[in-house]
Amino acid sequence: xxxxxxxxxxxxxxxxxxxxxxxxxxxxxxxxxxxxxxxxxxxxxxxxxxxxxxxxxxxxxxxxxxxxxxxxxxxxxxxxxxxxxxxxxxxxxxxxxxxxxxxxxxxxxxxxxxxxxxxxxxxxxxxxxxxxxxxxxxxxxxxxxxxxxxxxxxxxxxxxxxxxxxxxxxxxxxxxxxxxxxxxxxxxxxxxxxxxxxxxxxxxxxxxxxxxxxxxxxxxxxxxxxxxxxxxxxxxxxxxxxxxxxxxxxxxxxxxxxxxxxxxxxxxxxxxxxxxxxxxxxxxxxxxxxxxxxxxxxxxxxxxxxxxxxxxxxxxxxxxxxxxxxxxxxxxxxxxxxxxxxxxxxxxxxxxxxxxxxxxxxxxxxxxxxxxxxxxxxxxxxxxxxxxxxxxxxxxxxxxxxxxxxxxxxxxxxxxxxxxxxxxxxxxxxxxxxxxxxxxxxxxxxxxxxxxxxxxxxxxxxxxxxxxxxxxxxxxxxxxxxxxxxxxxxxxxxxxxxxxxxxxxxxxxxxxxxxxxxxxxxxxxxxxxx
Numbered sequence: 001x002x003x004x005x006x007x008x009x010x011x012x013x014x015x016x017x018x019x020x021x022x023x024x025x026x027x028x029x030x031x032x033x034x035x036x037x038x039x040x041x042x043x044x045x046x047x048x049x050x051x052x053x054x055x056x057x058x059x060x061x062x063x064x065x066x067x068x069x070x071x072x073x074x075x076x077x078x079x080x081x082x083x084x085x086x087x088x089x090x091x092x093x094x095x096x097x098x099x100x101x102x103x104x105x106x107x108x109x110x111x112x113x114x115x116x117x118x119x120x121x122x123x124x125x126x127x128x129x130x131x132x133x134x135x136x137x138x139x140x141x142x143x144x145x146x147x148x149x150x151x152x153x154x155x156x157x158x159x160x161x162x163x164x165x166x167x168x169x170x171x172x173x174x175x176x177x178x179x180x181x182x183x184x185x186x187x188x189x190x191x192x193x194x195x196x197x198x199x200x201x202x203x204x205x206x207x208x209x210x211x212x213x214x215x216x217x218x219x220x221x222x223x224x225x226x227x228x229x230x231x232x233x234x235x236x237x238x239x240x241x242x243x244x245x246x247x248x249x250x251x252x253x254x255x256x257x258x259x260x261x262x263x264x265x266x267x268x269x270x271x272x273x274x275x276x277x278x279x280x281x282x283x284x285x286x287x288x289x290x291x292x293x294x295x296x297x298x299x300x301x302x303x304x305x306x307x308x309x310x311x312x313x314x315x316x317x318x319x320x321x322x323x324x325x326x327x328x329x330x331x332x333x334x335x336x337x338x339x340x341x342x343x344x345x346x347x348x349x350x351x352x353x354x355x356x357x358x359x360x361x362x363x364x365x366x367x368x369x370x371x372x373x374x375x376x377x378x379x380x381x382x383x384x385x386x387x388x389x390x391x392x393x394x395x396x397x398x399x400x401x402x403x404x405x406x407x408x409x410x411x412x413x414x415x416x417x418x419x420x421x422x423x424x425x426x427x428x429x430x431x432x433x434x435x436x437x438x439x440x441x442x443x444x445x446x447x448x449x450x451x452x453x454x455x456x457x458x459x460x461x462x463x464x465x466x467x468x469x470x471x472x473x474x475x476x477x478x479x480x481x482x483x484x485x486x487x488x489x490x491x492x493x494x495x496x497x498x499x500x501x502x503x504x505x506x507x508x509x510x511x512x513x514x515x516x517x518x519x520x521x522x523x524x525x526x527x528x529x530x
Contacts, residue, residue, distance in 0.1 A: 003069075003305040005048035008033035008055045011074060015050075015294035022302040024048075040064045048072065048301050051080070059085035070094060070304050072297040075284060076383065078314060087315045094300050094312050097383065098153065098391075099293035100284035105157035107283045108202050108232040109165075111256035114277045115228050116141055116200075118254075121275065139199075142166045147198025149214065150233070151176045151186065152381070152392060155204030159186050170194050173396070175380050177350050178422075180397025195222040200230065206381050207234040217242035220252070228254040232283045235259040244269035247276060258283050314385050323364050330360055330415070331371045333430045333438035336452050336528055337417045338375020340428050340440070343526050344458070345376075351399040351420040352376065358413035361404035369402055372417055414441060440486075446497055448488040453501035456526040457511070461519055463489045463496040470519060471498060478510035 002025045007016060010030040019026040027046075032039050033055030043049070043065045050072045051057070057071055062085045071081055073095045086093050114120060117138035125132050146162045148155050151171040159169050169186040172194045181188035191214075194201070201223065205211045215229070215238040223229075229252060231238055240261055246252040247270075254275035260268055263281060270276050284290070296312075303309040310316050354372055356365060367386065374389035384392060393400060407413070416429035429442035440450040443458075461467055468487070475482055484501035506525050514523045 009052035015298040018298035072301040096293040096296040100289040103289035104283040115254040144199040147194040150205035177397040202230040232258040334371035335375040338372040342376040342379040347421040355416040358407035360413035446488040450486040
């Protein structure tokens with residue numbers, strides 16, 4: 001029987017035809033996604049679900065989706081899909097991360113022109129029968145300094161277009177190496193330097209804990225007087241109220257926003273201010289981009305349903321069905337190793353070196369490498385997956401190397417990951433025990449045996465008496481229950497490390513209490529998707 005796919009949002013006729021041409025039974029019901037009850041009634045009939053943003057794939061819907069194998073999102077954002085629930089149900093979630101890069105970058109450039117020349121206001125004035133030529137004095141882009149926060153896929157295209165406009169480009173991106181910056185023809189700078197020199201500032205980063213409110217009231221005050229701010233990335237990156245105040249005072253000369261803290265945005269502090277251009281999240285809204293992502297998702301879903309090939313999956317490694325049973329625990333380990341180093345590393349990474357020892361060296365190393373790199377890159381971009389991570393790393397000039405060797409120690413197989421930055425090298429190793437559970441076995445060359453949990457605390461200190469009690473008492477006094485406690489040291493009275501696996505996220509007060517003791521050289525909370 002042919003696989004059956006439901007298209008519950010608006011996809012192009014060409015994309016729907018791809019399913020049919022590949023021999024898939026497809027139901028094209030583009031308004032069904034808006035009717036939760038009706039969708040829940042029929043979802044159990046389908047192997048695949050192709051959506052845009054209107055369909056909300058909740059845990060409740062997934063409970064009814066007894067035959068569903070794959071969800072394909074035509075676009076990059078998957079906030080409308082409960083990925084955790086999908087993973088538990090064994091449903092693959094795919095997106096199309098590269099289909100709208102050029103479109104979004106072009107929108108940012110268009111918004112920059114619009115705010116530089118006050119085009120929307122001038123157009124409205126002229127439509128109203130006025131001729132206010134002297135009112136709308138603009139500025140040239142040529143020769144101006146563009147500050148780019150985030151020089152990845154979309155930001156990199158913006159940099160390229162801006163250089164063609166004869167702008168000087170400065171970029172802030174913790175994962176951008178000096179070598180890659182030179183290749184792009186941009187100046188890599190710290191955030192405060194960018195704030196002080198940018199005539200135009202554009203944001204191209206995802207919304208994460210690190211980037212939330214990156215243009216805070218404090219940082220907006222650091223901006224060069226007369227700057228113009230463009231945000232076509234994500235809402236929540238900018239304190240809209242603080243920016244509105246800066247626009248009113250004249251410190252900021254203009255702003256162009258396509259995204260907002262709350263969407264749909266029916267109200268914002270930025271609305272109805274002079275020289276503020278606003279659009280309703282149109283970054284990906286071109287005929288070409290919508291067609292590209294629709295065609296891509298149809299091809300990806302067809303490939304998976306017909307051959308088992310997995311592309312651009314957010315919750316599934318790119319491995320064959322035969323490999324999956326053996327490799328799944330090792331893929332999880334690879335992700336955990338990368339995630340550990342990613343969370344521990346704040347400087348730009350120049351190289352990632354991965355050693356595969358023993359039995360694991362005979363597995364699908366491409367998948368394991370991709371899982372490792374994805375784990376490292378997730379700190380900067382939570383949407384990174386096994387397919388996109390190596391591409392992103394390459395674009396940022398990160399060198400990836402792998403080595404495999406025969407069994408060399410006590411473990412049947414293990415993986416060691418080393419990242420190189422301009423300041424240091426950091427390494428971690430792990431293995432999979434016979435029970436199928438991944439474990440950390442070495443950090444910074446210090447042997448350990450650590451179970452991996454969702455919430456952990458990593459500390460370093462001089463090897464002196466009393467540390468175990470200090471850690472236990474501090475956690476206990478802040479009502480934090482320790483599930484597992486692992487210690488290691490380089491030598492007696494040398495450097496020592498501890499990994500605490502705790503039941504829930506550690507409150508900031510507990511971390512501060514540890515730091516205040518003065519006994520630890522580092523206290524770091526860690527989170528893992530287990």
